[in-house]
Amino acid sequence: MGYAxxxxxxxxxxxxxxxxxxxxxxxAGGFAYAAAIFSFLGGVWWGQALASGRVGxxxxxxxxMPSLLAVALFLPWTLxxxxxxxxxxxxxxxxxxxxxxxRALGYAAADFLRLRWHLSIGLGSLTIALGLLAPQVI
Numbered sequence: 513m514g515y516a517x518x519x520x521x522x523x524x525x526x527x528x529x530x531x532x533x534x535x536x537x538x539x540a541g542g543f544a545y546a547a548a549i550f551s552f553l554g555g556v557w558w559g560q561a562l563a564s565g566r567v568g569x570x571x572x573x574x575x576x577m578p579s580l581l582a583v584a585l586f587l588p589w590t591l592x593x594x595x596x597x598x599x600x601x602x603x604x605x606x607x608x609x610x611x612x613x614x615r616a617l618g619y620a621a622a623d624f625l626r627l628r629w630h631l632s633i634g635l636g637s638l639t640i641a642l643g644l645l646a647p648q649v650i
Contacts, residue, residue, distance in 0.1 A: 514631055520545045521638035528645045535649045539596050539642060543589075546603050546639040547582035553610050554578035560619035574613055581606060596650075600643030608636030 524542035528535045554575045561571035585603055589595035611628045614620045620628065 514627055515634070517549070517631060518634045518638060521635060521642065525638065525641055525645065528642070528649060539600075539646055539649055540589075542639065542642045543586070543596055543600055543603065546600070546607060546635060547586065549635060550603065550607055550610070551579040551582050553613075557613065557617060557619070560617065564619045571617055571619075574617065578606070578610075597643045597646035600639055600646060604636045604639035604641075604643060606636075607632050607639060610636075 521542055524538040524545070527538040532538070554577065557571065558575035561567045561575065582603070585599040588599060609632075611625060611632050614625055614628055
């Protein structure tokens with residue numbers, strides 16, 4: 513079921529590639545989806561830290577960073593700056609790197625971490641692909 517989480521990004525890319533009238537909404541939706549998943553990962557880290565019983569300030573700081581970074585990446589769009597391409601690239605790169613945080617925290621079981629790598633590589637790559645398609649839309 514985890515792999516079904518890649519379908520929204522695939523749909524967004526498909527809408528852009530076929531030149532659908534909703535292609536700009538597909539960019540915005542793809543960004544929103546990736547940002548929501550990235551923020552969700554912070555919640556996972558927070559929960560894992562609590563469940564482990566070995567909580568430190570560093571784990572909590574890492575856990576709130578995805579939400580703060582996602583909002584920061586959204587600001588250029590709200591201010592009319594160069595968006596969405598650069599924001600999608602950064603967000604995709606952060607998603608690609610996110611399993612390294614799981615590994616560094618040391619709370620995740622091996623099978624969970626393996627799935628995290630698969631899904632993060634998938635969603636991160638698809639989000640970067642949206643960034644590459646952004647100039648065709650705007």
